[in-house]
Amino acid sequence: RLTDGQGRTVDFRNTVIVMTSNLGSSVIQEMAADDDYEAMKKAVMEIVGQHFRPEFINRVDDVVVFHPLKQSEIRAIAEIQLSHLRERLAEREMRLTLSEQALDLIAAEGFDPVYGARPLKRVIQHEIENPLAQALLAGKFNPGDTVNIEVEDNELVFKELTLH
Incomplete structure (x- = not known):
């Protein structure tokens, strides 16, 4: 008890x-x-x-010591975190895509050797969610749009993806 x-x-x-x-x-x-x-x-x-x-x-019955996360695992965790954002955007009839370079940048910025992937959620919020929210409020993206995130000059850039 x-x-x-x-x-x-x-x-x-x-x-x-x-x-x-x-x-x-x-x-x-x-x-x-x-x-x-x-x-x-x-x-x-x-x-x-x-x-x-x-x-x-x-x-304590058992202690498990984990190996450090690899870059591929950080990317996978970033994808999981981004899937939650994609679900929220789908409710607004919008889609989100990221270039491989953008995903690499987020994974690199969101990883800390001591804290592991814990900072990743904050990086996604600061580098993707907040700027995207500002762009949505400014009317830059609308329902039906696909927001594509790319890297230009080592910065994330949000663009409307147009399919031809």
Whole structure:
């Protein structure tokens, strides 16, 4: 049983708790090329042991140390995030396409070796969603349009895609 700060009690049987941490991320980055998972996990667990009390660590059933994300995986995560935007645009009868260069730029800007893909959502919001919202409010794009995002001079450019 677990009781929250409001006095509500919850049955915690058959529950899996997933906790994440960036502890040891610098070690993971350094050892990523070695392909020695056990050595990497041992080094990370030493850092975890310095941070958490043994009583806590002993209550954790398993620890999984993830490998750093590759560029192809960051691109795939960016595509998933962009699919949500595409769904919202479809409600307005609009489509969104990105050039390979635009997707590469978003993936590169949205990846941080320490934080992984966490900044990606903010980059998509700042670099795509906000400028696109301003363009929609300005009447640059309308229902039925396909918005194509390309890269010019290392900047994202929004254009109406016309099919001939």
